[in-house]
Amino acid sequence: MAEYRTHMKIIGDILATTRDDLRDEDGATVTYLIRKANISHSRISRILKTLVSQGLLEQVDSQGSNKYKISQSGREFLQAYYTFTNFAENFGLSI
Amino acid sequence: MEFLLENILNLVGFLVGLVIGIMSYIGFRNTGSPTLFRLTIAFFSISSGFFVIWSGYMIEDFVLKSGNIERWIQTLGIVIQTVGYFFIAFSHSIKSFFPKSRYFRSIGIFPLFLVSSVQLEHIFRSISFILLAYGAIETMLSYFENKNKGTISVAVGLALLALGEFLGWYSFLFPESILYSISMIIKIGGLLALFIPISKVPLTKIKFDEGLE
Numbered sequence: 564m565a566e567y568r569t570h571m572k573i574i575g576d577i578l579a580t581t582r583d584d585l586r587d588e589d590g591a592t593v594t595y596l597i598r599k600a601n602i603s604h605s606r607i608s609r610i611l612k613t614l615v616s617q618g619l620l621e622q623v624d625s626q627g628s629n630k631y632k633i634s635q636s637g638r639e640f641l642q643a644y645y646t647f648t649n650f651a652e653n654f655g656l657s658i
Numbered sequence: 659m660e661f662l663l664e665n666i667l668n669l670v671g672f673l674v675g676l677v678i679g680i681m682s683y684i685g686f687r688n689t690g691s692p693t694l695f696r697l698t699i700a701f702f703s704i705s706s707g708f709f710v711i712w713s714g715y716m717i718e719d720f721v722l723k724s725g726n727i728e729r730w731i732q733t734l735g736i737v738i739q740t741v742g743y744f745f746i747a748f749s750h751s752i753k754s755f756f757p758k759s760r761y762f763r764s765i766g767i768f769p770l771f772l773v774s775s776v777q778l779e780h781i782f783r784s785i786s787f788i789l790l791a792y793g794a795i796e797t798m799l800s801y802f803e804n805k806n807k808g809t810i811s812v813a814v815g816l817a818l819l820a821l822g823e824f825l826g827w828y829s830f831l832f833p834e835s836i837l838y839s840i841s842m843i844i845k846i847g848g849l850l851a852l853f854i855p856i857s858k859v860p861l862t863k864i865k866f867d868e869g870l871e
Contacts, residue, residue, distance in 0.1 A: 647685035653808035655800025
């Protein structure tokens with residue numbers, strides 16, 4: 564059975580993908596993120612728009628296509644996310 | 659002896675609740691997670707409840723010198739703590755805690771005006787016991803899923819608080835017995851067990867919001 568993921572967990576997965584999985588300095592394409600985060604195009608588009616507006620991701624125009632790179636704020640957010648995921652897990656909860 | 663234990667319990671409860679509440683709040687500010695917001699309310703309430711009771715004992719001891727804490731202060735503190743326990747249980751998805759019927763909702767609060775503060779205290783102690791027992795069971799079930807050592811410590815902490823609350827409530831049948839002192843020692847143990855995993859969270863690696871520094 565598929566594991567239920569909270570909105571926060573999906574955001575964490577997207578940021579972790581852009582931080583850990585990419586050797587390409589140009590960033591990740593939407594298609595790559597959809598495959599890794601396993602969510603629909605319309606949903607990931609909304610999330611990416613929010614993450615860019617919050618300064619957690621940087622949008623890069625590369626050879627005519629949009630790519631996404633994690634920003635410094637995104638890295639700090641991800642670190643806080645992991646710390647407080649662990650904190651909430653101590654209470655048997657997920658953030 | 660009972661007075662000393664009561665003071666230790668309330669101070670430990672106040673400090674542990676405050677520390678966990680502040681950490682939850684920092685987490686909420688950094689991630690915007692609703693779960694951490696509920697934990698913030700829960701632990702600030704628990705901390706405030708212990709503080710109110712501790713203040714009551716201090717006022718009684720140094721100002722009023724009547725030999726007995728004002729009953730309504732004790733009841734108020736327990737009610738505030740119960741709110742905190744409710745939010746812990748609520749975080750584990752109690753979604754229908756209050757009756758859904760509009761009729762029951764309208765009369766639900768009415769009986770509270772017909773009982774004395776002593777009875778109110780026992781009502782809220784029993785509610786706290788149910789909420790804590792529920793929280794402990796859910797946390798234990800989460801431990802079986804994630805096998806996180808911290809989770810079992812929190813589960814044991816909530817279970818000890820539930821047992822302490824039950825004994826504290828039960829001790830009104832035997833007012834002069836050692837039961838109430840035992841309940842306070844158990845609750846202190848529960849609060850310390852809650853604090854152990856939280857003390858290991860590496861907060862120093864996090865860059866906090868500007869406003870929090």
